[in-house]
Amino acid sequence: MGGTHKPNILVFSPIQTEVDAYADRIRNSGFISVKTAKTLEEAEKYLPGTEVILGWNFPTQLLCKPIASSVRWFQSMGAGVNDLIADQSIPQNITLTRIMDQFGAYISEYVFLFLLDIVKDGPRMKQSQLERRWDPFISETLKGKTIGIAGLGSIGAELVRKARAFDMYVHGLSFSGKQATLVDLHFTPDQWGEFVKDLDYLVLTLPLTNSTYHIINQDLLLAMKPNAYLINVGRGALIDEGDLLSVMREGHLQGAVLDVFETEPLPKEHAFWSMPNVFVTSHLSGPSTINEVSNFFIENLKRFSSEQPLSGMVDRNRGY
Amino acid sequence: MGGTHKPNILVFSPIQTEVDAYADRIRNSGFISVKTAKTLEEAEKYLPGTEVILGWNFPTQLLCKPIASSVRWFQSMGAGVNDLIADQSIPQNITLTRIMDQFGAYISEYVFLFLLDIVKDGPRMKQSQLERRWDPFISETLKGKTIGIAGLGSIGAELVRKARAFDMYVHGLSFSGKQATLVDLHFTPDQWGEFVKDLDYLVLTLPLTNSTYHIINQDLLLAMKPNAYLINVGRGALIDEGDLLSVMREGHLQGAVLDVFETEPLPKEHAFWSMPNVFVTSHLSGPSTINEVSNFFIENLKRFSSEQPLSGMVDRNRGY
Secondary structure (H helix, E strand, O other): OOOOOOOOOEEEEOOOOHHHHHHHHHHHHOOEEHHHHHHHHHHHHOOOOOEEEEEEOOOOHHOOOOHHHHOOEEEEOOOOOOOHHEEEEEOOOOOEEEEOOOHHHHHHHHHHHHHHHHHHHHHHHHHHHHOOOOOOOOOOOOOOOOOEEOOOHHHHHHHHHHHHHOOOOOEEOOOOOOOOOOOOOOEEEHHHHHOOOEEEEEEEOOOOOOOOOOOOOOHHHOOOOOOOOEEOOOOOOOOOOOOOHHHHOOOOEEEEEOOOHHHHOOOOHHHEEEEEEEEEEOOOOOOOOHHHHHHHHHHHHHHHHOOOOOOOOOOOOOOO | OOOOOOOOOOEOOOOOHHHHHHHHHHOOOOOEEEEEOHHHHHHHOOOOOOOEEEOOOOOOHHHOHHHHOOOEEEOOOOOOOOHHHHHHOOOOEEEOOOOOOOOHHHHHHHHHHHHHHHOOOOOOOHHHHHOOOHHHHHHHOOOOOEEEOOOHHHHHHHHHHHHHHHHEEEEEEEEOOHHHHHHOOOOOOHHHHHHHHOOOOEEOOOOOOOOOOOOOOOHHHHHHOOOOOOEOOHHHHHOOOOHHHHHOOOEEEEOOEEOOOOOOOOOOOOHHHOOOOOEOOOOOOOOOHHHHHHHHHHHHHHHHHHOOOEEEEOOOOOOO
């Protein structure tokens, strides 16, 4: 890497141990000009001269101020960047990147845990053990069931691959259609009703954009089979949660697995927590682990230093 | 099928609804000479003239009596036939067959349910929901872990296929070595110690034979990594259960998933039921569903009628 430019880097996260861990890994990779901040005040202090930010919950209102004029690139620690895109205080000349291709394993393992728990009736197995009851019941199989994957990016593609290994029928819906050949049947965004009507499981891996906000509403939910399952590992606001609640209370849908919500953390009093056929988890299906985010960022730093195109470039117009 | 011989068939199971369901399916396939029995007395009554038995928990002591002299073929409803092979009252001239290739989907889905529940910490997710607690913890992934599969028959091969889709390292041990190329590293039965020492998960899919009885004993368990998991979907007596208990009570092994036991049903007072790191299920991972067993048997009946070799032939010397 002789002759490349090594930029001044600021790592921001409200969690002290995290910023330290990131800074260590970045320095160990040969980029030694790394500052860390976990509060707005610390960020203000270190922004002058900073060219690159690796951030989570960054006080973005600082980015349109003169102290941030040297910032050229903001790397988010997450995959979803709808907040950053909507944020008017981030100047357009700052390049935004998001983490990509790191979440396929995590999210697909999460999804298949729940698919298998549902189809094999894991809860009944555990209840039988609690009661010391010999209970050799026969469950169904994923084999032969139909899964629909909305969003065929790196996460969707990984779900397709695993669904194949389970001998499922795989339907997909995507905006670009670039990955249409991955699936048995491909649908476009004007075909949502057709897409959902034959599915045993609908998995949402879409980004949140103007075109996907509340895309799952009462009409679409009622178009699904009454015994289908809805699984959301994308963003909470893909679903109109009020519609989902009322439809499920009327007995439509066999269940839902929700890892993301319109309001996070999900409020303590929310009905989802206690519905027997709703599995609630805490936005943990695709965690930004320090190792994986560091590796992604360091690879991107090398590209930045040698003026190659960055991975995970965000297109503000496209919305992700 | 003109000119083929349609034999007299006896379907035996202690469960009335099962024998009726099998008999219906067999008759509907064109083999109309079907009797059913669910007790020793009924079997005695219908055995004279019977050429083919489809049976589960059959009173085998009848088979060496003159009333059974017309029996030429016994199709078991299960995959494991160690009991039938050991049974001295079954004449050697009765052909024994077992169900094959029907259990791969069932058993591999069962195994991956537990692998994912363990690695993603499904129980913690469910506990957090019970407590309405937002708890975005980071779990590990199957990706990058090493699974060892003992037995590379149709069930083992299906496990290999799914393990690949989860980007696991796959080691295998088999007696014949015929499927050695399926796995990253293959071991033979003289290499058990080498085989188990690097595994995160050891899955047993072996048949029970003289060479595999109590193959998993204290020495082998102690050769495993202290944080490894043992999963048994083969036969209970593959494991010396006393050794497993004492080794786990000393804190070796992180957990065990046991679907089969030396004594089934597992006695109510058995320690396994209440050990926090032992998952007990009721020999349900590879159920003989009526549809699948019927289909297998009817295909075999067609072969029998046209004097073609049967599927699932048991070799009494080999032991399965």
